[in-house]
Amino acid sequence: MNNLHLATQIAPALRMIFAPDGKAYVSYSNENNTTASLYTCENRWTEDFTTFCGKNTADKETVQIDGIGCFTIEKEKKDKPLSGKIAVVTGSAQGFGAHIAEFLCSQGARVALADMNYGGVCERAEFLSKTYDIPTLPIMANVSDEASVRDMIQKVVLSFGGLDIFINNAGIVRAGSLEEMTKENFELVTSVDYTAYFLCVKYAAEPMKIQRACAQNYMADIIEINSKSGLEGSNKNFAYAGAKFGGIGLTQSFALELAPFGIKVNAICPGNFLDGPLWSDPDRGLFVQYLKAGKVPGAKTVADVRAAYEAKVPLGRGCRAEDVNRAIAYIIEQKYETGQALPVTGGQTMLN
Ligand SMILES: NC(=O)c1ccc[n+]([C@@H]2O[C@H](COP(=O)([O-])OP(=O)(O)OC[C@H]3O[C@@H](n4cnc5c(N)ncnc54)[C@H](O)[C@@H]3O)[C@@H](O)[C@H]2O)c1
Structure with missing residues (x-):
């Protein structure tokens, strides 16, 4: 060693x-x-x-x-709800991850922002550090590569001293029908949305277990940003849905294995983040793609496509970053819940 x-x-x-x-x-x-x-x-x-x-x-x-x-x-002398906590958010250069990192900083946690887009996390980390007057740590990481995940956790622990909150957020979508989907794309989605979750938990749990061994009542959190597609099938998007369903199986199984160490493991299943770059990017976003592909019958503009997706939601809008942040705050504060998948879908997906 x-x-x-x-x-x-x-x-x-x-x-x-x-x-x-x-x-x-x-x-x-x-x-x-x-x-x-x-x-x-x-x-x-x-x-x-x-x-x-x-x-x-x-x-x-x-x-x-x-x-x-x-x-x-x-x-740590400050007294915010998460003062003294150390967090990692994967995929935090943009989208949900960037907002989650900001939320955790605003609550007083020291946050490591990990992403393949190193320039993106450097910029974001600097902004958060200045805005919230707290140290942050940008890390170049590919969550589907075991050595990279091990190095990511090592960097966090040697810089901040441990790990209390791990947010498994990095994810990708490669949609397509059975005719369209290639084995390469299927395996790429599986490696980032499913296998990477296992790799991250394998290494994130190590410092959390040591902390628990030294302080008996201490608890830590692992939270997977899953999807409503982890709770019900997604038409012509099976690679993603399959990986996200698998993520719920991992969440439940990790929760059982890690409960004796005071580590709670839960998943959050957001609905469509219609304001995020995945949907709203003017060149490559899903609204533009769906408009071009004629996926929404009768839609003539991006606004028509958006309205069609909002109409699917009982509460009438897309999921927002603050909806996911509230769920994260609840999971961390709750000391008697593990192995759960919490939908944040405006009623679009309901549990049985
Ligand atoms: N956008 C949605 O509508 C939506 C809905 C439900 C759930 N989700 C889930 O939320 C999470 C974030 O989604 P988003 O829409 O904010 O994504 P996004 O595409 O906006 O951002 C994803 C980030 O992850 C990074 N990333 C991708 N592959 C990586 C890898 N191998 N290693 C490290 N970083 C990597 C990207 O560089 C990017 O910064 C995903 O797990 C996604 O499945 C998204």
């Missing part, structure tokens, strides 16, 4: 020993600028650090762990 790997395990433990309510951040470096030296021998550092914390009540400490490196630990 190399030093970075060990540091990734040590940081969440230090964080929780220092502040059992989790309201602290830890950053790792190779510098040697310490208030205390701890020893790794037979995991002595846990014992040393617990004793050290008992004697010291400072809000900020820097400790050197023999042979591993230096950890700076700092208590």
Whole structure:
């Protein structure tokens, strides 16, 4: 096991020993600028650090762990609903993910924004950091690549000290009938919308388990941004719907496996985000595509296509970012619910 790997395990433990309510951040470096030296021998550092914390009540400490490196630990003083929390949002360069990242920052969490569009998350992270006066972390990540997912979690843990909220949001759509769909496109959708969820949970759960081992009542959240297409079939969009149905199966199964570690796993199933880029992009958006393809009989303009989709919703409009953010706030606040799929569809999809 190399030093970075060990540091990734040590940081969440230090964080929780220092502040059992989790309201602290830890950053790792190779510098040697310490208030205390701890020893790794037979995991002595846990014992040393617990004793050290008992004697010291400072809000900020820097400790050197023999042979591993230096950890700076700092208590969070702010008092917003999510102050002290550390979150990752995948696919946060645009769309739902960008809004979710903003919501979590506004509530006081430190957020890592992960996306294949690195320029996009850098810009977004800088904007959020300035607007909400809070550190953020842009990360270049491909969620369907295991090494990239492992590195993403390592970066978050070594920069902020742990992980409390993981939002599995990155997703893609490749619609098409049985005649149109290629094996390549089917596998691409499956790899991003289904397999990537497994990869992300595999690595996100590691620091969460360590935190729980160090603070008994501590709870963490994994939230999958699923879809109404994960609850009912989607015509000529089976690659997406199949992956999203599978995501509900993973959510329920992860919830069972991770409940003993205080990790809740839930899915949110939004309706169509008609204001988002997927639908509204003027060149490649679904409104333009559906108009050109004549998918909505009689529609002559983009506005006609939009009206047809709004008419399918009992509450008469598309899903908005704030609807999803409210669901996220509910899931995090609720301490007695796991393995659920929460529809946010304006009544378009109802549970049996
Ligand atoms: N837009 C909708 O109407 C709608 C409705 C219900 C559910 N959803 C779900 O919400 C989530 C977000 O959708 P959106 O419409 O906001 O998407 P979007 O297309 O606007 O943004 C998706 C983001 O994910 C990133 N991404 C794509 N593949 C990636 C990969 N392999 N690794 C890392 N990042 C990657 C993209 O670069 C992009 O920034 C998806 O899971 C989607 O299935 C969307």
